[in-house]
Amino acid sequence: xxxILQELEEVIYSGDAQAAKSATEKALHLGYSTQSIVxxxxxxxxxxxxxxxxxxxxxxPEVLMASRAMHAAMYALKPIISHYTGRRKGxxxxxxxxxxxxxxxxxxxSMLLSSRGFTVIDLGIDVTKEEFLESIQNYHPxxxxxxxxxxxxxxxxxxxxxxxxxxxxxxxxxxxxxxxxVTAKYAKEIKADVYTNDMFEACxxxxxxxxxxxxxxxxx
Amino acid sequence: MSTRxxxxxxxxxxxxxxxxxxxxxxxxxxxxxxxxxxxxxPELNHxxxxxxxxxxxxxxxxxxxxxxxxxILKRAVELHQDAVTIEYExxxxxxxxxxxxxxxxKIILDVMKEYNAKYGIKSALRATPNDMREMKRPPIMRxxxxxxxxxxxxNGCGELGADYISIESTGGKEINDxxxxxxxxxxxxxxMGVMACTDMEFLWSxxxxxxxxxxxxxxxxxxxxxxxxAMVLAENGYxxxxxxxxxxxxxxxxxxxxxxxxxxxxxxxxxxxxxxxKAITGAPIAMxxxxxCGAHLSPVGNIAAVLPDLWSNESIQQVQLLSGSAVTxxxxxxxxxCRMLNKATELGYQKQMMEILQESDxxxxxHAYILRPDVIMQxxxxxxxxxxxxxRTKTAAACAVKxxxxxxxxxxxxxxxxxxAYLDIMEEQINEVPEDPAKFWEEIREDxxxxxxxxxxxxxA
Numbered sequence: 001x002x003x004i005l006q007e008l009e010e011v012i013y014s015g016d017a018q019a020a021k022s023a024t025e026k027a028l029h030l031g032y033s034t035q036s037i038v039x040x041x042x043x044x045x046x047x048x049x050x051x052x053x054x055x056x057x058x059x060x061p062e063v064l065m066a067s068r069a070m071h072a073a074m075y076a077l078k079p080i081i082s083h084y085t086g087r088r089k090g091x092x093x094x095x096x097x098x099x100x101x102x103x104x105x106x107x108x109x110s111m112l113l114s115s116r117g118f119t120v121i122d123l124g125i126d127v128t129k130e131e132f133l134e135s136i137q138n139y140h141p142x143x144x145x146x147x148x149x150x151x152x153x154x155x156x157x158x159x160x161x162x163x164x165x166x167x168x169x170x171x172x173x174x175x176x177x178x179x180x181x182v183t184a185k186y187a188k189e190i191k192a193d194v195y196t197n198d199m200f201e202a203c204x205x206x207x208x209x210x211x212x213x214x215x216x217x218x219x220x
Numbered sequence: 221m222s223t224r225x226x227x228x229x230x231x232x233x234x235x236x237x238x239x240x241x242x243x244x245x246x247x248x249x250x251x252x253x254x255x256x257x258x259x260x261x262p263e264l265n266h267x268x269x270x271x272x273x274x275x276x277x278x279x280x281x282x283x284x285x286x287x288x289x290x291x292i293l294k295r296a297v298e299l300h301q302d303a304v305t306i307e308y309e310x311x312x313x314x315x316x317x318x319x320x321x322x323x324x325x326k327i328i329l330d331v332m333k334e335y336n337a338k339y340g341i342k343s344a345l346r347a348t349p350n351d352m353r354e355m356k357r358p359p360i361m362r363x364x365x366x367x368x369x370x371x372x373x374x375n376g377c378g379e380l381g382a383d384y385i386s387i388e389s390t391g392g393k394e395i396n397d398x399x400x401x402x403x404x405x406x407x408x409x410x411x412m413g414v415m416a417c418t419d420m421e422f423l424w425s426x427x428x429x430x431x432x433x434x435x436x437x438x439x440x441x442x443x444x445x446x447x448x449x450a451m452v453l454a455e456n457g458y459x460x461x462x463x464x465x466x467x468x469x470x471x472x473x474x475x476x477x478x479x480x481x482x483x484x485x486x487x488x489x490x491x492x493x494x495x496x497x498k499a500i501t502g503a504p505i506a507m508x509x510x511x512x513c514g515a516h517l518s519p520v521g522n523i524a525a526v527l528p529d530l531w532s533n534e535s536i537q538q539v540q541l542l543s544g545s546a547v548t549x550x551x552x553x554x555x556x557x558c559r560m561l562n563k564a565t566e567l568g569y570q571k572q573m574m575e576i577l578q579e580s581d582x583x584x585x586x587h588a589y590i591l592r593p594d595v596i597m598q599x600x601x602x603x604x605x606x607x608x609x610x611x612r613t614k615t616a617a618a619c620a621v622k623x624x625x626x627x628x629x630x631x632x633x634x635x636x637x638x639x640x641a642y643l644d645i646m647e648e649q650i651n652e653v654p655e656d657p658a659k660f661w662e663e664i665r666e667d668x669x670x671x672x673x674x675x676x677x678x679x680x681a
Contacts, residue, residue, distance in 0.1 A: 061401065099313070101312075101354055104453070107397075151269060152271060152312070155272040
């Protein structure tokens with residue numbers, strides 16, 4: 001019986017969305033619960049794809065294809081997903097700050113977080129402090145991830161954190177910052193919770209923050 | 221109004237004519253620096269440290285620009301350098317608010333003139349405003365306040381006396397970013413060969429007219445957002461190195477469009493296919509390599525120095541090092557590199573120097589391999605066999621795949637199997653690309669997110 005979950009993992013690795021959907025339907029037909037399909041096949045396979053990317057065994061397109069296959073599998077589960085009682089991962093709001101149009105780095109972080117099972121709300125690029133606050137109030141995220149790639153937009157990170165703090169919602173969220181010109185020292189100065197250097201660290205930190213509200217990347 | 225004059229023949233027909241410091245069509249700056257006339261000059265690009273730019277901080281920013289240019293020129297004088305070139309590449313706020321950009325251009329030019337008067341050092345200024353049109357999504361390419369602001373800044377630079385103007389235009393980037401992440405070379409060909417080239421015909425018609433009006437030199441348009449993004453993604457191991465190298469060659473027709481509209485160079489430093497432009501158009505080129513590592517890493521540190529007329533650092537921000545400002549240190553590094561290149565020429569060792577620079581990199585990475593002058597002379601003539609930008613872009617990509625496959629098979633360049641497999645994937649995708657832009661658009665549009673761009677801005681029905 002476990003063969004079908006193994007098969008599902010394999011087709012996710014190969015990025016075959018149609019096969020992933022079929023394997024998921026077959027698993028349901030064989031009596032597997034939504035929870036076991038998600039926890040034993042979908043999430044572990046995407047976690048492994050992230051690890052493969054980190055080790056340099058695959059490229060981004062392969063991870064994206066696997067991610068699409070996973071979403072096809074989730075689509076097959078959709079009619080009964082409300083019965084899924086497994087642990088839901090956290091909600092993360094992510095965006096590139098106002099005045100900054102760089103989106104590839106932010107997209108990659110977003111992709112990896114999604115593939116790990118987080119609910120990622122990607123606000124896009126050139127996102128104002130008002131838009132971040134509004135999203136926090138609407139979606140009640142666990143984590144807000146901010147990206148800045150220009151020396152002149154880095155200070156916007158502080159503006160956003162100050163604005164969120166003044167609005168009184170700062171204690172509700174953990175804030176992660178990143179981007180080429182951002183440093184851990186600066187992140188600490190502006191009272192971010194976490195600074196990470198790349199998408200893998202961002203993912204690792206998010207996992208830890210969700211579990212314990214503290215991470216090895218937490219700024220002390 | 222400037223119109224396109226397609227290039228149909230190579231300016232350089234023999235690899236022996238392809239050298240650093242010298243090109244077929246040199247240009248002369250306002251203070252009399254001949255670029256491409258035999259000497260390689262440094263081109264220093266500098267930028268602000270992390271700071272907010274607005275009306276309350278702008279005086280501080282102006283002060284930093286003044287401090288940077290004074291430090292740069294002071295060190296150049298101390299090192300007995302008789303001429304340097306400077307790039308002022310704005311951060312977006314300085315183009316969005318043209319008054320900021322124009323005032324900083326004036327500050328820089330005033331110091332350059334002062335140093336010329338006091339110490340005799342010649343200098344030239346490249347102004348590189350931002351392409352602000354992408355600040356609105358989907359971008360409006362031909363009208364609106366962002367476009368108006370860019371025109372104001374272009375004109376302001378001309379009125380103040382900047383020597384030449386460049387840009388890193390973003391037409392087509394709306395779909396290029398995702399195509400890079402998915403390694404879809406067919407979509408990249410569409411982004412650069414159809415969308416970018418269409419936009420550049422419009423953009424450069426305006427830019428060349430402004431340059432003509434003010435006696436400024438139109439100096440080219442870097443594919444930074446396209447091919448440099450690919451190179452950096454590959455450098456991080458996110459996409460295959462072969463893919464980034466093919467994207468690089470596929471960017472040649474896009475860059476060529478600026479010259480066909482009237483640009484005469486020197487091309488911008490981060491346009492790494494400058495060698496192709498030099499061979500095709502005869503224009504002088506700026507290149508960046510190992511000295512650009514303060515801005516980003518690359519696999520082409522030495523080979524990039526095989527053909528430059530200006531040798532650049534990409535960009536460096538004003539931070540303090542043990543020796544002094546990073547900007548001043550950057551100038552010193554460039555001056556020593558240029559001295560070495562020029563002395564090699566003077567002593568009759570130019571070809572040997574080129575060989576050292578080329579051979580130290582080209583076998584280690586496909587991106588370095590496609591910058592070899594012999595590869596340039598093999599691919600460039602194929603590109604200009606057609607005048608159509610799409611056909612050219614498809615040809616450029618196909619030639620790059622072919623050259624790399626042969627090089628990998630012959631053991632001339634190091635590529636691992638996982639990476640090399642993408643050469644076959646790309647070959648398949650390229651073969652499927654139609655040569656008629658309208659047909660290509662019809663075929664590819666279902667794969668594209670049309671909410672990201674305005675088709676009519678690219679003459680797409």
